[in-house]
Amino acid sequence: MVVCIAEKPSVARDIARIIGANSQKDGYMEGNGYQVTWTFGHLCTLKEPHDYTPMWKAWSLSSLPMIPQRFGIKLIEDKGIQKQFSTIERLMQSADGIINCGDAGQEGELIQRWVMQKAQAKCPVKRLWISSMTDEAIREGFQQLKDQQEYQPLYLAGLSRAIGDWLLGMNATRLYTLKYGQNRQVLSIGRVQTPTLALIVNRQKEIDNFKPEPYWVLSTIYRDTLFTATKGRFTSKEEGEKSFDTIKGKPFTVTKVEKKNGKEAPKQLYDLTSLQVDCNRKYGMSAETTLNVIQALYERKLTTYPRVDTQYLSDDIYPKCPQIMNGLYQVKYGGVPAYAELVKPLGGKPLPKSKRVFDTAKVTDHHAIIPTGVVPQGMSDMERHVYDLISRRFISVFYPDCKFSTTTVLGEVDGIEFKVTGKEILDPGWRAVYALPQSAVSSSASSSSSESTSQEDEEKKEDEEKTLPTFVKGESGEHTPTLTEKQTIPPPYYNEASLLRAMETAGKFVEDEELRAAMKENGIGRPSSRAGIIETLFKRHYIRRERKRLVATPTGIELIDMIKEELLKSCELTGIWEKKLRDIEHQKYDPSQFIAELKEQITDIVNQVLADNSNRHIAITTDEDVKKKRRTKKNDNPATASTAKNQSSATQQPDSLVGKPCPICGKGHIIKGKTAYGCSEWKSGCTFRKPFTQ
Numbered sequence: 001m002v003v004c005i006a007e008k009p010s011v012a013r014d015i016a017r018i019i020g021a022n023s024q025k026d027g028y029m030e031g032n033g034y035q036v037t038w039t040f041g042h043l044c045t046l047k048e049p050h051d052y053t054p055m056w057k058a059w060s061l062s063s064l065p066m067i068p069q070r071f072g073i074k075l076i077e078d079k080g081i082q083k084q085f086s087t088i089e090r091l092m093q094s095a096d097g098i099i100n101c102g103d104a105g106q107e108g109e110l111i112q113r114w115v116m117q118k119a120q121a122k123c124p125v126k127r128l129w130i131s132s133m134t135d136e137a138i139r140e141g142f143q144q145l146k147d148q149q150e151y152q153p154l155y156l157a158g159l160s161r162a163i164g165d166w167l168l169g170m171n172a173t174r175l176y177t178l179k180y181g182q183n184r185q186v187l188s189i190g191r192v193q194t195p196t197l198a199l200i201v202n203r204q205k206e207i208d209n210f211k212p213e214p215y216w217v218l219s220t221i222y223r224d225t226l227f228t229a230t231k232g233r234f235t236s237k238e239e240g241e242k243s244f245d246t247i248k249g250k251p252f253t254v255t256k257v258e259k260k261n262g263k264e265a266p267k268q269l270y271d272l273t274s275l276q277v278d279c280n281r282k283y284g285m286s287a288e289t290t291l292n293v294i295q296a297l298y299e300r301k302l303t304t305y306p307r308v309d310t311q312y313l314s315d316d317i318y319p320k321c322p323q324i325m326n327g328l329y330q331v332k333y334g335g336v337p338a339y340a341e342l343v344k345p346l347g348g349k350p351l352p353k354s355k356r357v358f359d360t361a362k363v364t365d366h367h368a369i370i371p372t373g374v375v376p377q378g379m380s381d382m383e384r385h386v387y388d389l390i391s392r393r394f395i396s397v398f399y400p401d402c403k404f405s406t407t408t409v410l411g412e413v414d415g416i417e418f419k420v421t422g423k424e425i426l427d428p429g430w431r432a433v434y435a436l437p438q439s440a441v442s443s444s445a446s447s448s449s450s451e452s453t454s455q456e457d458e459e460k461k462e463d464e465e466k467t468l469p470t471f472v473k474g475e476s477g478e479h480t481p482t483l484t485e486k487q488t489i490p491p492p493y494y495n496e497a498s499l500l501r502a503m504e505t506a507g508k509f510v511e512d513e514e515l516r517a518a519m520k521e522n523g524i525g526r527p528s529s530r531a532g533i534i535e536t537l538f539k540r541h542y543i544r545r546e547r548k549r550l551v552a553t554p555t556g557i558e559l560i561d562m563i564k565e566e567l568l569k570s571c572e573l574t575g576i577w578e579k580k581l582r583d584i585e586h587q588k589y590d591p592s593q594f595i596a597e598l599k600e601q602i603t604d605i606v607n608q609v610l611a612d613n614s615n616r617h618i619a620i621t622t623d624e625d626v627k628k629k630r631r632t633k634k635n636d637n638p639a640t641a642s643t644a645k646n647q648s649s650a651t652q653q654p655d656s657l658v659g660k661p662c663p664i665c666g667k668g669h670i671i672k673g674k675t676a677y678g679c680s681e682w683k684s685g686c687t688f689r690k691p692f693t694q
Helices: 008-017 079-093 107-119 135-143 147-181 195-210 235-246 272-285 287-301 315-329 338-344 383-397 431-436 453-467 494-502 514-517 527-539 552-562 571-586 591-610 625-635 638-642
Strands: 002-006 029-032 034-038 043-047 073-075 097-101 126-127 214-222 224-235 252-264 404-414 417-427 480-487 543-546 551-553 671-672 676-680
Touching: 002 079, 002 107, 008 029, 008 034, 008 097, 029 638, 034 552, 034 625, 043 107, 043 147, 073 079, 073 107, 079 107, 147 552, 147 571, 147 591, 195 494, 195 552, 195 571, 214 235, 214 417, 224 235, 224 404, 224 551, 235 315, 235 480, 252 417, 252 453, 252 625, 272 287, 272 383, 272 494, 287 383, 287 527, 315 338, 315 383, 315 417, 338 383, 383 431, 431 527, 431 676, 453 638, 494 527, 527 543, 551 552, 571 591
Parallel strands: 002 034, 002 097, 097 126
Antiparallel strands: 029 034, 043 073, 214 224, 214 480, 224 417, 252 404, 404 417, 543 551, 671 676
């Protein structure tokens, strides 16, 4: 009998159906020479400190550093897990062979290897390696089973990562908690979470310490078009007024009209991080929520494997794309075809094959996230949002480039040069995929504006996208000059979208060129772990949300300030790890050397902190502190508070709110309707529209 072990019961059921194991047993299915069983994700974990010696059970500075001579694994203490493991153990003890059907990645390899080790399996093991859960993919995978030994380096890299995280997390967390935590809160330290927290804290300090400086911009309106002086900003009002006086009353002359045609290629397919970023910006979904939704879509066979960090497809996917398109053609929301009009222009001819989409050399374990072609039924609103993003992105990469014309007009007044730029879409190309109505999908979406976009970026974007009137070189006429005072603005707070991007591109913060190159592919953490890291920072009360902003608490700020070992809170540590772990995976680095070096590093960190005689402590942020902060914020903003009330209470708000900036989107202003107050941008998706009736 061959035992197949999957990572979840739902996956096991699909595999069992395909291979003919249709007889339901307690904890497994059987038939056609197979027994198909499952785990619930992790059944085993690395042993805890007290499992090695009773001396490590109580938290004590004198017991640090805790470095086991040999690491071991144990079953997670849960009755359901223990019952399922006993079934797995019994099946594996008598098996003729095992097929590892775990998720095809480093974590999936580690999960199943530990279970097999704990069950003391002795028989040969094969590996099922697939990127989607469609029937076709499962059948192909069983026809191309690999020897598990081929994935030994992948397992060793995953094991090294787990041991490294144990050594750093267990020792540093106890160390900082006992030394600085006032015995009231666990001060969690981690290779990924601490540098991520440092990104938020450092940005917040930059904002807090920012001192706005005034500057003046000289511009003029000629033929209802705003031209801006190319000299840039004036740092003093006197200098700006001098230039203003120079051009006042003198004619404006067009000196150059330049048109350039350009092309814009379709956006690349989604990896997990880019999908999480778009879901946060467009729908306000957290990274963790997006991961849970896309995982559910994968298990329902609607999309491919989600925990990926590549935006390319391997060449062998190309022949399957017409079938996927056919599936998308049949998708309907509320009885209305969702993508038929988008797929039609691609029909009747071979799909274009671009290196921006198909490049086997840039695909490692899995390809980019795409639909499978299975027609979805009964999706929730959030599932539909995520599925729609993935489907439109997939369709768009087969569309032609967007063609546009950029017009630059230069003008001059008494030696002072002015400029305006406009952009005209000549052929929308792939942009047509996003221009068609999406009301069936996005009706409940929140505002898609991102707080990470600065005011200057918005102005630049608007300037580039406007179409200009026709100007002729040499023409001249009257104009209306203006001198506008503005202020420099601080960088924006991180939100989940911008933080995910910062984690992904964290290599830019590393000075060492080799380490920066190592982080180019992974950044801080793996795509699948970043959502959990952000949630951990919330649970530890290191950060909190203010609308979309991620704001560090006093505990988070003081923890980063307290850590003197720069490597613990820098992106460089992750860079060092990722390079070595990748070398382990490629059999260029010895895992035992990686662990030995880390043990030495942990010992040095412990000794440095123990030598600190400053008697400093870190402020503690409790659950009540977080709730109190939320209540304070809510009460301080009557407009925001009103969104939670019914219309009758909304009508009692003071008229003094009218005309003030909207507290939700910041783009509109408060206006008064027939029955209530609301935001002028409510039709554009502002969530403050709810109690408002026009």
